[in-house]
Amino acid sequence: MKDSCLDCHSNLPEPLGVSAETYSQNIHAQKGLTCAACHGGDASSDDPEKAMSGAAGWKGKVERKQVPELCASCHSKAELMKKYNPGLRVDQFQQYKTSVHGMKWAKGDGKVAVCTDCHGVHDLRPPSDPRSKVHPTNIATTCSHCHADAEYMKPYGIKTDQFANYEQSVHHDAMVVRGDLSAPTCTTCHGNHGATPPGVANVTAVCSNCHVFQAQLFETSPHKDVFAAMVLPGCVTCHSNHAIKHPTDEMIGMGPKAVCTNCHSQGDGGATQAEAMHTQLTELATAISSSEELLGRAERQGMEVSQAKLQAAQARDALLKARVSVHAFRDSEVKRDTDAGLAVTRQTYAAGQKAMEEWKFRRVGLGLSVVAIAITLVGLGLYIRNLEQN
Amino acid sequence: MSSMTNSVRHWLEERFPLDDIKTLMEKKKVPVHRYSYWYFLGGMTLFLFGVQVLTGALLLLYYRPGADEAFESVQFIMTQVHFGWLIRSVHSWSANLLIFMAFAHLFSVLFLRSYRKPRELTWLSGILLLFLMLGFGFSGYLLPWNTLSYFATKVGTEIPAQIPIIGRPTLLFLRGGEDITGSTLTRMFGFHVAILPAIATLLIGLHLALIQWFGMSVPPALEAEWRAFPPEKREVRFFPNFVLRELMAWYVALGMLGALAALFPWGLGVKADPFASAPAGIKPEWYFLFMFQTLKLIPAKVVGMDGEMLGILAFGLVGAVALLLPFLDREKPFNTRRWISGLACVFLGYMAVMTIYGWVAK
Amino acid sequence: MHSASGTSTAAPEPRNAPRRQFVNILLGTGLVASAASFLYPILRYLVPPKLPDLGGDAVLAAKTSELKPNTAKTFRFGSRPGLLVETVSGEYHAMSATCTHLGCTVQYRPDLREIWCACHNGIYDLNGRNISGPPPRPLEAFEVQVRGDDIFVRRKQEA
Numbered sequence A: 001m002k003d004s005c006l007d008c009h010s011n012l013p014e015p016l017g018v019s020a021e022t023y024s025q026n027i028h029a030q031k032g033l034t035c036a037a038c039h040g041g042d043a044s045s046d047d048p049e050k051a052m053s054g055a056a057g058w059k060g061k062v063e064r065k066q067v068p069e070l071c072a073s074c075h076s077k078a079e080l081m082k083k084y085n086p087g088l089r090v091d092q093f094q095q096y097k098t099s100v101h102g103m104k105w106a107k108g109d110g111k112v113a114v115c116t117d118c119h120g121v122h123d124l125r126p127p128s129d130p131r132s133k134v135h136p137t138n139i140a141t142t143c144s145h146c147h148a149d150a151e152y153m154k155p156y157g158i159k160t161d162q163f164a165n166y167e168q169s170v171h172h173d174a175m176v177v178r179g180d181l182s183a184p185t186c187t188t189c190h191g192n193h194g195a196t197p198p199g200v201a202n203v204t205a206v207c208s209n210c211h212v213f214q215a216q217l218f219e220t221s222p223h224k225d226v227f228a229a230m231v232l233p234g235c236v237t238c239h240s241n242h243a244i245k246h247p248t249d250e251m252i253g254m255g256p257k258a259v260c261t262n263c264h265s266q267g268d269g270g271a272t273q274a275e276a277m278h279t280q281l282t283e284l285a286t287a288i289s290s291s292e293e294l295l296g297r298a299e300r301q302g303m304e305v306s307q308a309k310l311q312a313a314q315a316r317d318a319l320l321k322a323r324v325s326v327h328a329f330r331d332s333e334v335k336r337d338t339d340a341g342l343a344v345t346r347q348t349y350a351a352g353q354k355a356m357e358e359w360k361f362r363r364v365g366l367g368l369s370v371v372a373i374a375i376t377l378v379g380l381g382l383y384i385r386n387l388e389q390n
Numbered sequence B: 001m002s003s004m005t006n007s008v009r010h011w012l013e014e015r016f017p018l019d020d021i022k023t024l025m026e027k028k029k030v031p032v033h034r035y036s037y038w039y040f041l042g043g044m045t046l047f048l049f050g051v052q053v054l055t056g057a058l059l060l061l062y063y064r065p066g067a068d069e070a071f072e073s074v075q076f077i078m079t080q081v082h083f084g085w086l087i088r089s090v091h092s093w094s095a096n097l098l099i100f101m102a103f104a105h106l107f108s109v110l111f112l113r114s115y116r117k118p119r120e121l122t123w124l125s126g127i128l129l130l131f132l133m134l135g136f137g138f139s140g141y142l143l144p145w146n147t148l149s150y151f152a153t154k155v156g157t158e159i160p161a162q163i164p165i166i167g168r169p170t171l172l173f174l175r176g177g178e179d180i181t182g183s184t185l186t187r188m189f190g191f192h193v194a195i196l197p198a199i200a201t202l203l204i205g206l207h208l209a210l211i212q213w214f215g216m217s218v219p220p221a222l223e224a225e226w227r228a229f230p231p232e233k234r235e236v237r238f239f240p241n242f243v244l245r246e247l248m249a250w251y252v253a254l255g256m257l258g259a260l261a262a263l264f265p266w267g268l269g270v271k272a273d274p275f276a277s278a279p280a281g282i283k284p285e286w287y288f289l290f291m292f293q294t295l296k297l298i299p300a301k302v303v304g305m306d307g308e309m310l311g312i313l314a315f316g317l318v319g320a321v322a323l324l325l326p327f328l329d330r331e332k333p334f335n336t337r338r339w340i341s342g343l344a345c346v347f348l349g350y351m352a353v354m355t356i357y358g359w360v361a362k
Numbered sequence C: 001m002h003s004a005s006g007t008s009t010a011a012p013e014p015r016n017a018p019r020r021q022f023v024n025i026l027l028g029t030g031l032v033a034s035a036a037s038f039l040y041p042i043l044r045y046l047v048p049p050k051l052p053d054l055g056g057d058a059v060l061a062a063k064t065s066e067l068k069p070n071t072a073k074t075f076r077f078g079s080r081p082g083l084l085v086e087t088v089s090g091e092y093h094a095m096s097a098t099c100t101h102l103g104c105t106v107q108y109r110p111d112l113r114e115i116w117c118a119c120h121n122g123i124y125d126l127n128g129r130n131i132s133g134p135p136p137r138p139l140e141a142f143e144v145q146v147r148g149d150d151i152f153v154r155r156k157q158e159a
Helices: A004-009 A020-024 A064-075 A078-084 A092-098 A100-106 A115-119 A136-147 A150-156 A162-167 A170-177 A186-190 A200-207 A212-220 A222-229 A234-239 A269-300 A306-328 A331-389 B002-013 B018-027 B036-060 B070-079 B084-111 B120-142 B147-158 B167-175 B182-214 B220-228 B238-263 B286-297 B307-323 B337-360 C016-046
Strands: B029-031 B235-237 C059-063 C071-077 C080-086 C092-096 C107-109 C114-117 C122-124 C130-132 C141-147 C150-155
Touching (some): A064 A078, A064 A092, A136 A162, A136 A170, A162 A170, A212 A234, A269 A331, A306 A331, A306 B070, B002 B018, B036 C016, B084 B238, B084 B337, B120 B182, B120 B286, B147 B167, B235 B238, C059 C080, C071 C107
Antiparallel strands (some): C071 C080, C092 C141, C141 C150
């Protein structure tokens, strides 16, 4: 499809210019759409007068406020989109209108995000392309262009530390460092086109999409009603919303790093449970590390302990479960899992001790046989001497 | 007690010429001179071979050949069978000591010139036995079916494939197919526990019979001395004097094997995965290292011919020279003895340097 | 042990007799002790150990009586856990029970009739294929063989 616009505009400087290379990355161009699809005009004509004439429907530069409706003019039409990609949704604009961005846009705000702010415009790539601004690994950075800019966000009165916080989180670590694309980014919890912060009452529902067990336990826990009454946002209360750091056993209990102390005071019912849970977890963690240390030592000394090490993995599983059971906020729940884990560590520790005893046994055995051999050698030597003296 | 031994002896005397045997045994003498200690090496090699046969037979009670069972059976021996760790570790350590001892015995015989007439066939059978021991080592190495042994066998069987004409058939013969598979394991097992032991039994029998027939050799210089001054000649009886001393040496060897097995048990490794890529820095056991390292260092093309093939042919040539050594030791047209010693020294040094180099190289 | 020397000249000297005796006893003790230290391990080795051996790649996962339709059992497969499922129609499926996301042990959900990972809500179908949630790869499927009352599981054999 001839695109005469590029003939001139690929050689012009910014902001009028769009390099041919940039434009070749554009998914719309690859599907055969020309500049005229958005800007109007006649892309087949080499005559600028004709190409950019009102008669040909020339729109010129598209203003920010016009963008959503322009994109929707194709992307909301199922009949049209079916021709290009029947799998694509066609409700993005509907969703956008329910979002905070969309609602402010509808009221005339020109600063809020429109389609092109996130998707790009001339270099617009499909979200599955790792170079796309809305590829999962890039979404947080894209949102942060506005949401981390304190000056830009001033009129809206919301914080701008979300991206900085997210960068410290375990989810960021999974997504960006480990490359786990299933890890949550901004849009996972906030939605993409219908982006809204989840209401306080809905936070648990959002987290529970992946963290099912924790959410179920929380629902049965004493915290559920208390948090609802205090209008506290479930999971976020203890774990934070953006700076979700890797949890440690120190978060539970009444110690210096514990979150329980935010509400509970020493001696109250909750504090007692919290301390009990903390003790149970650390007891199991210590038992695991001491039996693993013993097994490691035995292995380094040449003993075969692969079976026991396998079993040790079960103890780690139990600790993982116990840390999940914490969310029932009853120490009896946690105790069930830690007891199972301790039963395993008792066995693996015993296996480690057995290995060390076997190690000693071998050396004692060796010593005894060396002594027997030495006696024989001395005996032989003397016998030979006797023999040859005669 | 002695009356029982007497009646047993009497029973045997009625059937076998015990006294004649006793006289024959008493006649066997071992020369005593400054090089006599080297005479222990042959018996030591035989002793270690005996250890291999015994521990090998014991391992056979629990080992299962087969790609899906071999590793697990060795693991079973190392972890569950009582003293399985000891039997297996002794077998592995003794294998290495055996090959070292075989080389030591070879070089001592060479430098003491025991290969001279009339002992040429003893030498020949000995060289063949050395090749057999290397074959034992190579075939046995695959049996635990771990990563190291799998890839060492892969590399090791690729090398003879370079030889023109017979190379590829050799590879197919050794591998039991194109690749290293369960068939290779079965084949190596057959070599290791049946075919090589059968040939070894015959060769050892021949080797020992020839030694009995010709008696112990004495270095040429000493021979001349003793011919000139017969009273200088000193000998001890084989039974019991020399045998008792050998027993002492064998006891020391047993102690060493026990210590090595207890203090440095042989590892299991990880089960072989044919689909995984070879671990970096794979190399064969130390007794093949000098050849392996040599082949690595040869440039790809030497005077227009394939470097690796030349290397293999060179080693073949060395093997042929070794086999025919007794026939190369002559005085006409010129005295080759110095040459033989010199070349042997050079080769020994070369092996030592290349082994160390191969060991430390990445 | 007798002295094989046939060249004794005079009667044995009484001075040496006790010393000789001592040497013989020493040697005898040494030989017996060292022989015992070699024989004891060998004899113990010959007695098979009590534990059943890790024979072959096929693992006895369960007896047919242990499972009912729409239930499952976790069993040990070599160095990792495995999951054996009996479907509603009585078919057996076996697969690795280590989730391909972050390594948690998966379980069978009779209500969903699918395999579920509790850690981050990953879901696999009965052939081990990852169908929902974070898991990036399917679970390794194993071969099931029923012999009489025993259900054996082993790694799928390469063609």
